[in-house]
Amino acid sequence: MYPTPLPQFAPSDAEACPIRAVGPEGLEGLTGAEAAWAKATAFKAGAGEVCLVPGAEGLGAVLLGLGSTATRDRRRLVTGDLPGRLPEGIYALAGDWSAREAEEAALGWLFGSYRFTRYVEGPAVAARLVCPEGVDAARLEAIAAGEFLTRDLINTPTSDMGPEALEDAFFALAAEHGAQASAVRGDDLLVQNFPMIHAVGRASAEAPRLLELRWGEAGPALTLVGKGVCFDTGGLDLKPASSMGLMKKDMGGAATVMGLARMIMALGLKLRLRVLVPAVENSVSSNSFRPQDILTSRKGLTVEINNTDAEGRLVLADALTLAGEKSPDMIVSFATLTGAARVAVGDDLAPFFTGNEALATALGEAGAEVADPVWRLPFHAPYEPRIEPGIADLDNAPKGGLAGSITAALFLRRFVPEGADYTHFDIYGWQPSAAPGRPKGGVGMGARALLAALPKVLK
Template identity: 50%
Template sequence: MIVGRNEAERPTPVHAVRKTAVDAFLGRLPSEHATFARANDFDGAQGAVLALPDPAGRIAMVLVGVGDGSDPFASAGLSRFPSGAFALGEGWADPTAAALGFLLGLYRYDNYRKRSPRAPQLVAPDGVDVTDVRRIADAVFLTRDLINTPANDLGPAELADAAQALARKAGATVAITDGEELETGFPMIAAVGAASARPPLLIDLTWGEEDAPKVTLVGKGVVFDTGGLNIKPDRAMSLMKKDMGGAAQALGLAQMIMDAGLPVRLRVLVGAAENAIGGAAFRPGDVLRSRHGLTVEIGNTDAEGRLVLADALSLADAETPDLLVDFATLTGAARVAVGPDLPALFTRDDVLAQELAVAGEDVHDPVWRLPLWPRYEGWLKSDVADVSHISSQPFAGSITAALFLHRFVSKARAYAHFDLFAWNAEARPGRPKGGEAQAIRALYHWLTVRYGG
């Protein structure tokens, strides 16, 4: 946790040391400390953490290697200490990022094993908005927890429960659409979840003054994706508890917005379903009628996420929001294009794209724009319906998926689609292996600048 200076006794200074500056830094230390650091091969490499003892055997200071200084969350290395109070010393270029990195490094998903009650403390750095840093970390933790929860404990109903809990805390309202009403009003969400023993539903959270600028977030909430009748191979199915990662991003961002009291009219829509296999499953070759009214030919039941999003986007678009954003773990093609760390951003608004890219750089939450290439629209042609939901070509899968979604948005003043991974395949400082929040810190920063806190 982060505490005030008067709450911590004798905080231990923590210095950030670049690899290129390690000799100069050690040269300024007392000889016994420099000797100890060299004897332990401390070289300032990324991820290196070394505690230097005082004559009584207590920790006198901690050195954190930051390599070339490119990782803003190197302070997360302090999570190795089970307890103690620390304060930022020399070398921290961005104290706010260092404070956030420290908190992010404390994250543990331990719902199924014994919790450790101890944790280190960081003295609030001067000039850092600690309240906001805590707010962001709490939202990231919520996002990670939702993604990391196994699918047997997180179905559509449990995802709705999480939204309800968030709403109660913030004074928001939640409406749930299910059963016959879902089949009639959101037929593609209903079709995706038809084969599961856990019924699909639509979550609709609203918060804020009705006359405030409308910000609507849409999340893909496929709680587990077998691939349907186009069943996934085992390796591709093993991480599919994270296929509701888009819904987790939407709820995490919503928590930040509401906790900060941003002056917006917030709406969060999540289509929650399990893409299971059974006699009621939708089939390749089926034609579904969407909420929008377009008929959609099904080419592959493993491309279910865009169907869930399309119905929710149609509802969101109807009230002409000032900003409409959707989040989805949508395509493997996006991961091939930009890898797991960079969410692919699709928008026709050049100004919005540039501002979101800058916001991502400012808060170390990068996004990367990919094009909505118009010639590929023809690859979504169907011989039997208004549109096919997958491309006729093996190329540009993330682009054609984004083009499909744009068919269902026409009134929103600005629209952005994020195709993201929502997962850390390997651990790094402040980013443990497992579920991850992506793009939402960038969006929160952009919204705060645009609408004020």
Template identity: 50%
Template structure:
């Protein structure tokens, strides 16, 4: 095993949240309108001289009489304006010198503190970097342990997505899963080799051509009497496209094709850390989609765990294949809820862009709960329809279904409809088709790997099942 999981110590990649009441330089959050209120005349004049206007994300460093830093003004812009970023405080770690700071006047102190921690994230495994950070004093009245737990889980997931495939393959995904399981006393089993070929034939077929063996990772935690919740994450450590090989430009970010697995592990880390009253199961099919003489081929017909036969229309639609076997296993456990996460289709990105994962479900109550959780967690998604007539686009003349549609339309929807064939009895099934990457830095969201929908999933489970 490589040292990828061992090096991914999430506490070392985000700033520290110090106990409430600790000393620190004040960072005063002010709106664009009326930011001058409460400032001494000299402070007001100094801020004006520096061009400070209270624009969202702007800062003014106010000096003390001895030449040191007295306090910092931080502009919120108009917090109620359309498009205002609730994570605007996530810019602060990149603007502050190393030291200790405390927030004053933040409209939502808990969100501001979380944004600070998320914005402080660094991935510096391969370079020498200054470890000193701008640390934050926990605002009074916020649950510092909860905020820290969420931020560290996100950092762990980001580390996994950011790690190059030469240091993160199926074995390292397994190692990361074992680390999470051991941290919370969860049980974990892994199926590989001949057992995988027999029990999870689609997972085996997708990963067979890689030098690094595929596997199915299965984590269980919690009281057997509690509601059963299963998280399924796509763990394709690298995706060449298989024999339908991708162009080089499309391969550049394929280390992130295990982003669904990172989301599932990050959400599970939050759930178990909070002690939610659920019987949690996490299923991760971990593979590398490579090219070799034993690679599965276009036109092959493969038998799935569920018994359905699948004609391979395109080997680059491998994620839905490995998820299909995992979903069949998940449904056999008769869970109250299944959530699956995957970097599945370019069609979802074309429709919604990189910031907005697509979400699918047939359950209206679940859809409403997901929308509410997304708003509370500031972890947005957009629901797309499971339009049943499009299922005919997956018809095959020689198998039960094809793994791709027979035309260029509705790619995200047909992928979601494909997955529903493998967990048809579970009405409360949510499918998230995400990008797993921040193309550019935004407050609280540094450029690079991102575990989109992990915080949403945790908030959803917390609201449905409590502690």
């Protein structure tokens, strides 16, 4: 089945089996059948441990282990692996959950119900959760739907998610929410002055394109830009096979902004939203762009190509220039841009760069609140000379290999107007191994943190 069905809570008046979260320190507080069954099954309340307590007629309760207080913060979205582990039925949180814990647990449950079944049938998730009292069910369902879109797009291989298919998904998203969508394709990119998008994508069998979505008529203007490199061979600077294996996810920035846009539109936020996605495939052919080529960008800045595998920043540059021409209140880009970001913070954190101090604070707080962790890296101005090769205005791949994520972010910042409110996320977009609420595969990073932070800074 594809796309993945939208996540939904069970009816609030449904009879439900209770889920009780308990740590090792709480085992002595269990009574009756729960205490007896925990003892009989040697349930120790370790992190993620589950104990099914029988009742008079079927399942009576579920005990969910939280682990020790010393290690509890290592495990987020604690209910996120329950949907696939519990038998068919309807469940509800029971016991002492704070409002924040209940909301996170409910969202984790929805996230954990995701299954990518486009190419192989899998067992359906038949366990459903009643949304906890006081938690906005519609909001969480909208957020989960946006996350599911991001995951579906990333998980789909390039054979079915090239630039054309990404455009189809983009237009379908716009139609779903009454937004306006348009595209500039192929040689029209040259006519309308997007030369670097054209240069990167022209060697592919599918024409490069720039996708645009507009939604909302009131409120601050927010422009989201997502890197849509549907596959990256590295171009003439060809990647080794070991580095090419996950390159279907190189459009993870586009998938993330599309998922975030879906959240924003479904929630009806008072924003004037614009989404820009340069959709290309970086392929090898007789007309591939070459090392040592010098490209002239939409902004007029020249770029020396010192590595054709540093192509994401090129397509983003033209899109960011377009974004800045309308002087929005805020520009945010998402891209699976550099391996250096992974070396710096690993695969779980979404590093971001911003000159907006209020947004930086809000993102850090929001990331912790909504279990979408982010980490700020600097636009470090003393590194600016590293992206200036002398023979052109900019170098797309500075030598030396140091501070690669920072120099990439500085490169992108050159293409927004001076003083613009610009934030860049250098994400991974992939969950290497399953975790609660995050099955192995494509995953949104930073989008929910930004969604939660926006009301605090964009008014």
